[in-house]
Amino acid sequence: MIKRLAWLAVLVVVVSGALLGLLSGSDAGSQSPVAVPADAESARADALRADFPGGDQVPAILVVTRADGGDLTMADVDATADARARMTAEPGPPVVVSDDSKAAVATVPMSADLSGFGLNDAVRELRATATNGLPPGLRAEITGGPAFGADIANSFAGANITLLAVTAAVVALLLIVTYRSPVLWLVPLLVIAFADRVGSVVGTAVASAFGLSPDGSTSGITSVLVFGAGTNYALLLISRYREELGRTERHRDALVTAVRAAAPAIVASNATVVLALLTLLLASAPSNRSLGVQAASGLVVAAIFVLVVLPPLLALCGKRLFWPFIPRVGAAPLTESGVWHRIADSVARRPGRVAVASLAGLAVLCTALLSTPIGLTQTEQFRVQAESVTGYQTLSAHFPSGLTDPTRVIASSAKAGAVQRAITDTPGVVSAAPAGQSPTGLSLWSVVLKAEPASDQAFETIDALRDSVRSADATAVVGGSDAQARDAAAAAQRDRVVVIPTILAIVLAVLYLLLRSVFAPLVLVGVTVLSALAALGLGGWASVHLFGFPALDNSTPLFAFLFLVALGVDYTIFLVTRAREETPEHGTRQGIVRAVSATGAVITSAGVVLAAVFCVLGVLPLIVLTQLGIIVGLGILLDTFVVRTVIIPALFTVIGPRIWWPGLRADP
Structure with a gap:
């Protein structure tokens, strides 16, 4: 079957590449980020302002x-x-x-x-x-x-091309180091590169069908996810293929076995990440919903390409693709030798002490979250010099705050006197001047605030102003830049409260379906959450104290937690599905040791590739994307070298056969 599909796979790759020039007409980067929901008060004020002269x-x-x-x-x-x-x-x-x-x-x-x-x-x-x-x-x-x-x-002009080029170069370099072959790296890289381009077209089309417009950062983050996750899937498949080549001489038979063994883990991992990304549809900000749909579509395409296009291409090339280190039948299996076997065996001998020390270390990193400020102002968004920022700083140095960017209040003209008094009586308001009337019976006021724009004091004044004017007119609305920043911060907080529990519920449900165990999914999700919080603490501390950023952006904690949990579970699934395969014959302790031995190299390679790919986001000049790259990169490395290599094997050994109950007989 694979032989018949080989040339078809090549045809799919070539045709899809040719069609991209015809289909990818829109540039996602042409849209600006939209952080405020359409039903937010500042958005409603902007809509009403259109009815005024000059609106x-x-x-x-x-x-x-x-x-x-x-x-x-x-x-x-x-x-x-x-x-x-x-x-x-x-x-x-x-x-x-x-x-x-x-x-x-x-x-x-x-x-x-x-x-x-x-x-x-x-x-x-x-x-x-x-x-x-x-x-x-x-x-x-x-x-x-x-x-x-x-x-x-x-800041996104040409950024997608730059980001794609740097990402591809990083992945190519790491694949060369991983495979130690001058040719093997080309096959998965080309497949994933085509998957990224096809995924971009499909994702944009799906987002448009939902009435969503991707902003400038969406396509960049989607490419990073497709390259990172797609490379993970390819590494897992090729690693299992190499392992099976040590057992059988016929490379096509080895490839069939490898696909059958790796496909469930790849499908489960992909489903977890895709479902987690789709939780962003519950977010209030349009840009977040757009990212969820487009990135989920791109990852589905990546999994399809790895499972459908990559195996026939590997079959077409044969074992010579691994040159100069071509696997030989009878080679020592990974499950019984190598550095990862020694590490796993050492952890399994002292699981209690290892688990306590590792979990305590993660808990300490979590405490850094308590001292990490959240919320960047409009002038703090750029890593590079921007004229809008320098001009605003010049303006602030010579004019009162809020004079050139006033807050706007819109209320009924019939209650204009009461509204005017309510505005001027609000603490923190410097002045209020009528700025026009609309044909619909509304009046507009231009209000100058005393506080620095987008500061905590400005937010307090906006909240007080909204309460004051609504006491005079229940239909009054407050808009402007400060009000928009206040609504964006409130929307981000609401999204964290709604989306994060949903992500955890989805991940837990997928693990229950995959493992059919009562305790294992709870343990795995608990450790993954602790690792994600530790990465947020460490990355937040590094962003503020090491890189000198004023604070984390409002959207950074949600995106970072989403990517850390969803992508971290990727490695969990790679490990525990192999442990589940080994446990019936070798028992819980040896099963997890053999699983770490077999997957240690591929998980490490995948983790380093994914962390490096996320760090590539630092080539873009926006602080929020740099912060995302720092936090997720550090978190993936924690997952790779601490959680999957040390903590999970230690906990599985401590808990023993009960970890698999009732879905698996865990005694040899």
Whole structure:
């Protein structure tokens, strides 16, 4: 059967590659991240604002200062006004000069419908127009909401190609080291690379069918997951193939046995990760739901390619693919020799002490979570210098906080007097000015807050302001950047509370179906959760204290926990399915020892590959992706070298045959 499928597999790979150019017309990176649910109060305020004059526009902010830090002259102020006139012909408020006479500000209206690379092009044109014709000695910077959105979109310009190239190079290097063959690494890498491209097309189509639009980070994270998980599946299959070649001379027979033995573990692992990713459909943020659908689709494609396309290609190449280390019949089996056998046997001799020491170490790492701050402001999103950030810092140094990016309150015009008093009486509000009325009987106020933008004090003021205005008008809503940041933080907290328990329930259900044991799934999930929390603690500490990031992003804990649990269970499944296979003949203690011996090399290789692939996210300039790479990379290494190699074998040995009850006879 494999022989007949070999050329068909080659045809599938070639045809799928040819079709990609026709199908992959959209660029996921063209969308900006959407962190606020559509039903959030700030989102509803933005929707209502569209009914007001100028509501279809958002302001970009031009900040002009002298390069030497000196005071602006009247000629400099006139040059600022001229720059604004070059940028737009629409009338607007006059140029405002700071009290210290060192900065001038002008606002430029932009269409609120612009997003992604279209927004980036528009802001880049504004920046070029503002700078051209500016007298020597003056410096112009464009900041504000549109500029931040443009810089985020620009950070993904060409990023997918860079990320894909670096990821493929890392995987290729590690596969060469793993297989010690100049040719073997090419087959799985090509299969996974095609799977990634096909998965990208399929994932985008599925997300679009659900009415979701992937943002700039979605395709990058999906590629990392497909390359990482796909490589894991290929390593497991090829490792078992190599092992079977030591038992039989006919390579096709060995491959059939390897596929039959490895397929259940690959399918179970894939199902676990896919179902865990689909829990993101329960998230409130549209970008999270989009990531869940697209990444799940990509991983299904990866598993199909590894199970359907890779085996025929391996059969077509034969044993010579392993050159120069071609397996020979009669070689010492992995289950009875080697470094992993010695490590597992050593753990099994002192399981109690090993388990206590290892679990205590993970518990200590978990405590670092208590001192890790969560929540990045708008200006803290970039690892590289962005003009929107430097311009905002210039603005903040010379103007009161909130003056150029006010909070907006929308309420019934019939209750305008009571709402106005409620706004001005709220602690933390500097001023409130009417900003227009809509034909639908609503009034808009522009409110300046005293607190720094997106700070805890600003969030407290937003909460107090919402309570105040609703006491005057129950239908009143509060929007603006600070309100949006407050809603994004609340949505992230809600998603953690809803999604994380669902992930654990799904993983537990899959393990129960796979192992048919009462105790083993509980032990495995418990250890996996402890390992994930330890990785969050260690990675969070490293992000803040070692790499100097201000805090973890709101979305980092959820994504990191999801990937750590789902991908960590991959290795658990690889190990325990082999232990379940060995236990009936050799008993619980020797069964787990033989399982570690057989899977130690492949789990280590897979773990190092996956950790390295996640670290590749650091090539992108957003802090949230760098943090995700750090935490997940460290967590995968903990899983690989501590949990699967030490803790699980120790716990299985301590618990004994009861660990498999009632689904397996665990005595030899």
